[in-house]
Amino acid sequence: MKRFVWLLFLPALLGLSACELDRHELHEARHNLSYTMKMHHIHMLINHALQMAAQGADMNLNGVDRGPVLLEKSTDLMKRAMSGPEMAQLHKLGNAGKPLMKMTHELADNTTLLIEAMKTLSTGSKDKDAIRMLNHAIEVAATGSSLIMLGQQGMAGDIDAVMVNHGQSMLGEASGLLQDVAGTSEYKTLVTHVVHMLIGIPEMPVASDRDD
Numbered sequence: 001m002k003r004f005v006w007l008l009f010l011p012a013l014l015g016l017s018a019c020e021l022d023r024h025e026l027h028e029a030r031h032n033l034s035y036t037m038k039m040h041h042i043h044m045l046i047n048h049a050l051q052m053a054a055q056g057a058d059m060n061l062n063g064v065d066r067g068p069v070l071l072e073k074s075t076d077l078m079k080r081a082m083s084g085p086e087m088a089q090l091h092k093l094g095n096a097g098k099p100l101m102k103m104t105h106e107l108a109d110n111t112t113l114l115i116e117a118m119k120t121l122s123t124g125s126k127d128k129d130a131i132r133m134l135n136h137a138i139e140v141a142a143t144g145s146s147l148i149m150l151g152q153q154g155m156a157g158d159i160d161a162v163m164v165n166h167g168q169s170m171l172g173e174a175s176g177l178l179q180d181v182a183g184t185s186e187y188k189t190l191v192t193h194v195v196h197m198l199i200g201i202p203e204m205p206v207a208s209d210r211d212d
Helices: 002-062 066-083 085-095 099-119 128-152 159-180 185-199
Strands: none
Touching: 002 066, 002 085, 002 099, 002 128, 066 085, 066 099, 085 099, 099 185, 128 159, 128 185, 159 185
């Protein structure tokens, strides 16, 4: 009799265990989605800093007074993105050792080096045409990267796929521009590092529900 009762309850117990496992997996998926989305918003701030910096660098080449202002704003935005309370909270929650966090800090470090190099550009800089092409590659890559991350958040229906596809096309264009530019080896190396990192930003994880 006891064995019969046990057999009756066994499927229910197994079902409860499976449900508990499913809930745990869903919680993990939602947590990963929330974390990645927050990191992608920081990436988009970095991308905007790069866009402003590229414009400021071109202005420096043309002797426009606004150039240094944009470059300083880019530096300020980088500091806000990487040293603000949001980043501090992500570290406090134990994310410091995660691959995406490490990649983000590496991207920020390379971006900072590039912006500092942009600040040294002037009307007397050599290979101006090549530098302008590299600056354009940065703008294109940063814009494409942000489009992809926005589209991957899945908030706008069918247009999300259009954004992702166009963003990927822009990253391809940026990569092609790097191959077309000759000269300015040191500056090109800095730009190449940043563009390749923008291309390598991982996709949003997939989950059936969203976490705030």
